Amino acid sequence: MRLDNKTVIITGAGSGIGRATALRFASEGAQLMLADWNESTGEETVRMIKESGQSAVFQHTDVTKPEEVEQLVNRTVQLYGKLDVMVNNAGVSQTENKISNVPIDEWNKVVDVCLDSVFLGMKYAIPEMIKNGGGSVINTASVAGIKGQKLVAAYTAAKSGVIAITKSTALEYGKQNIRVNAIAPGIIDTAIISGWRKADKWPILSTANALRRIGQPEEVANAILFLASDEASFITGTTMVVDGGTLLGK
Ligand SMILES: NC(=O)c1ccc[n+]([C@@H]2O[C@H](COP(=O)([O-])OP(=O)(O)OC[C@H]3O[C@@H](n4cnc5c(N)ncnc54)[C@H](O)[C@@H]3O)[C@@H](O)[C@H]2O)c1
Numbered sequence: 001m002r003l004d005n006k007t008v009i010i011t012g013a014g015s016g017i018g019r020a021t022a023l024r025f026a027s028e029g030a031q032l033m034l035a036d037w038n039e040s041t042g043e044e045t046v047r048m049i050k051e052s053g054q055s056a057v058f059q060h061t062d063v064t065k066p067e068e069v070e071q072l073v074n075r076t077v078q079l080y081g082k083l084d085v086m087v088n089n090a091g092v093s094q095t096e097n098k099i100s101n102v103p104i105d106e107w108n109k110v111v112d113v114c115l116d117s118v119f120l121g122m123k124y125a126i127p128e129m130i131k132n133g134g135g136s137v138i139n140t141a142s143v144a145g146i147k148g149q150k151l152v153a154a155y156t157a158a159k160s161g162v163i164a165i166t167k168s169t170a171l172e173y174g175k176q177n178i179r180v181n182a183i184a185p186g187i188i189d190t191a192i193i194s195g196w197r198k199a200d201k202w203p204i205l206s207t208a209n210a211l212r213r214i215g216q217p218e219e220v221a222n223a224i225l226f227l228a229s230d231e232a233s234f235i236t237g238t239t240m241v242v243d244g245g246t247l248l249g250k
Helices: 016-027 037-049 066-080 104-131 151-178 191-197 217-228
Strands: 007-011 033-037 055-058 083-088 133-139 176-187 238-243
Touching: 007 016, 007 066, 007 104, 016 033, 016 037, 016 217, 033 037, 033 066, 037 055, 055 066, 066 104, 083 104, 083 217, 104 133, 104 151, 104 176, 104 217, 133 151, 133 217, 151 176, 176 217
Parallel strands: 007 033, 007 083, 033 055, 083 133, 133 176, 176 238
Antiparallel strands: none
């Protein structure tokens, strides 16, 4: 199995891409620590994994709180003895608004959850990976952070920031055999896009790529799996786009 003996933390594992990644990683033999601020959905992911005959542990974590992220990493190492892979995936969407109408609280919250959390995840995970001789970090960005997107400036800024700190961190820790990559999904069928589904523009939005459909969380999970695995051993500092061709237009 592709993740045999690998200890993995996945944040935002209670839903969508994080849950699909947890299920996929479990089927590849990973030792899993799942984190989310939603206890019931996080525990539900653990139940789903147990139903399929594998195991995982859940730790309630708000990824914006340094002490909780540190505790998440510490508990993982206490339980499994090491940390090999960190998937910084938790994120929130932003209410659509022109920049002059964005409430300051909302700007701070979106940047906190989508960008600061990735900093915290790497800050606490990487020292443990170094002790173990190396590791792989996968940060969830977005195509919005590459191409820009109107009315969600906080989200696009945060996701561009994720791509930037992925590159900086890859350069800082390559010598210690730590690979740091990002993924940039296009529109994926999860709870985060539920608002868009109700919008008039949904028929256009949902087919605005080469494949003319939205993606499934499992399709992103497969990309994360590749980057986490030893198959990606010479890949670092990159952002893998998983968007059905959205960046090409149509
Ligand atoms: N679905 C898409 O179209 C899409 C596109 C590009 C990028 N993304 C990114 O993918 C990642 C996963 O999103 P998703 O689509 O699976 O959405 P989702 O809403 O289904 O899942 C997000 C998860 O993150 C958790 N979370 C949010 N804030 C948290 C916090 N402070 N602490 C801990 N957990 C927290 C939520 O509880 C939820 O379980 C996000 O970073 C998102 O920005 C999604």
